[in-house]
Amino acid sequence: MPSTAIDSQIHGFLFGTDEMRNIFSDKSWVQKWLDTEAALAKAQGEIGIIPKEKADIINAYAQADRIDIPSIGEYYKSSITIVPLLKAFKAILPEGAGEYVHWGAxxxxxxxxxxxxxxxxxxxxxxxxxxxxxxxxxxxxxxxxxxxxxxxxxxxxxxxxxxxxxxxxxxxxxxxxxxxxxxxxxxxxxxxLAGAVGTLASMPEKGLAVQKRMMDILGLSVPTIAxxxxxxxxxxxxxxxxxxxxxxxxxxxxxxxxxxxxxxxxxxxxxxxxxxxxxxxxxxxxxxxxxxxxxxxxxxxxxxxxxxxxxxxxxxxxxxxxxxxxxxxxxxxxxxxxxxxxxxxxxxxxxxxxxxxRNLFIQKGLMMSECVMMHLAPRLGRMTAHEIVYKSCMEAYEKEIPLKEVLMKTPVVTEAFTEKEIDHMLDPHHYVGLAPAFVDRVMKKYAAE
Incomplete structure (x- = not known):
């Protein structure tokens, strides 16, 4: 019976996907263990550590559907090693092949x-x-x-x-x-594949060859050391x-x-x-x-x-x-x-x-303060321009009036710019900078992928 949010028939959709549940199902866990044991046996059979015919049997029977999975859970009550799997696997292997499973591992x-x-x-x-x-x-x-x-x-x-x-x-x-x-x-x-303490003492002569062949079969990298x-x-x-x-x-x-x-x-x-x-x-x-x-x-x-x-x-x-x-x-x-x-x-x-x-204009032009400042800066200097625009913005903000209204009664601004120029400075559509160009750069970066 499901008892976690991930496996729940009620909440499962919120916490997982069927695809991932299949990957980490009990059957998948068992199959990956069997795949590992089978690869080990196949490598050892090819290299001559165990009889090849026994390795072939081990590989033929390494299917989770054949295993009594609930029995593994029962064995786990007394052991958290791989022994529960080995017992369940040995039970289905004919011709004494179970005696050659897990050799040296x-x-x-x-x-x-x-x-x-x-x-x-x-x-x-x-x-x-x-x-x-x-x-x-x-x-x-x-x-x-x-x-x-x-x-x-x-x-x-x-x-x-x-x-x-x-x-x-x-x-x-x-x-x-x-x-x-x-x-x-x-x-x-x-x-x-390293053995009890990582030294492969159980296979001193051919251990490295078995290790490499086993990992080739599984499609995994070979460990440099345990x-x-x-x-x-x-x-x-x-x-x-x-x-x-x-x-x-x-x-x-x-x-x-x-x-x-x-x-x-x-x-x-x-x-x-x-x-x-x-x-x-x-x-x-x-x-x-x-x-x-x-x-x-x-x-x-x-x-x-x-x-x-x-x-x-x-x-x-x-x-x-x-x-x-x-x-x-x-x-x-x-x-x-x-x-x-x-x-x-x-x-x-x-x-x-x-x-x-709508939201571009919700602050009645305040968003364009940098634009106004950068237009004033070449004439007045940046810090002076900042101070003038800052005072104008604070007045507009606190009175909740358009920034243009304040700018139009600021002599240093009206002496430098016409009303049309001020309107242009306050139009957010003209001040997106290089945003589109940056989009193009990102698009180009991933175009070939």
């Missing part, structure tokens, strides 16, 4: 390699969906390259940008995260996920912020039948964004726990990777859910161009 070789294989499957989904989110952000950047909107710093109006520029910033940050994910691939997807207690790869994996979660959190929060009723420049996708409140029928709540933001906080919180797991003792310490068994799959589940929902949001984002246009 230790439990951690199998469980560590198994979780790396699971991580690799999850990694491919995460990278794929990160690319899909970036693709959607790039499409928005291109489409809205020239659409002016209020730029905001410290949550208040600054100077104009374009919405395409904002989306291009998202796309470039996602691109850097994708690069980080690609860079960890070689370091993180390393198998393990990593039984060196958990930096797992920590890096979770840390990079946390960085991705930071980027996704910022994007989701930005859309969330711009859905405020008083702003309403963006809105998460809506469809008839989507209910925001049981008591207020008018509500169109940003429920998907809130869902994402909650999950992303949890993803980021997992990284410190896995970093703590790096502190392990001597040559073996089960305490370090028991944390990983629970936390790494959870991080992948939550990321899978968030990426699926973020892709949906970005591809179906509701835009309110009229509200963007």
């Amino acid at each position: 230790t439990s951690q070789d199998i469980v560590d390699t198994g979780i790396v294989l699971l991580q690799r499957d999850a990694y491919h989904v995460i990278v794929r969906d990160m690319k899909e989110c970036q693709k959607a952000a790039l499409a928005l950047a291109k489409k809205y390259r020239d659409m002016p909107m209020a730029g905001r710093t410290h949550v208040v109006h600054a100077i104009p940008i374009t919405f395409g520029y904002k989306c291009a910033v998202w796309a470039d940050e996602l691109g850097r995260d994708i690069t980080r994910l690609k860079e960890i691939k070689e370091r993180c997807f390393v198998g393990e 990593w039984h207690v060196a958990r930096d790869n797992q920590a890096e994996f979770c840390t990079v996920l946390a960085l991705c979660a930071g980027t996704l959190g910022r994007i989701n929060h930005e859309i969330f912020s711009l859905q405020h009723t008083e702003i309403l420049e963006l809105e998460e996708p809506f469809f008839m039948g989507k209910i925001g409140s049981s008591t207020m029928p008018h509500k169109r709540n940003p429920a998907v964004l809130e869902n994402n933001l909650a999950l992303l906080r949890n993803v980021r919180s997992i990284a410190p726990a896995i970093l703590e797991s790096m502190i392990s003792e001597n040559e073996r310490d089960w305490g370090c990777f028991l944390s990983e068994w629970e936390a790494i799959p959870r991080a992948c589940h939550l990321m899978g859910a968030v990426l699926s929902k973020t892709k949906y949001i970005l591809e179906n984002l509701i835009m309110y161009p009229k509200h963007m246009e």
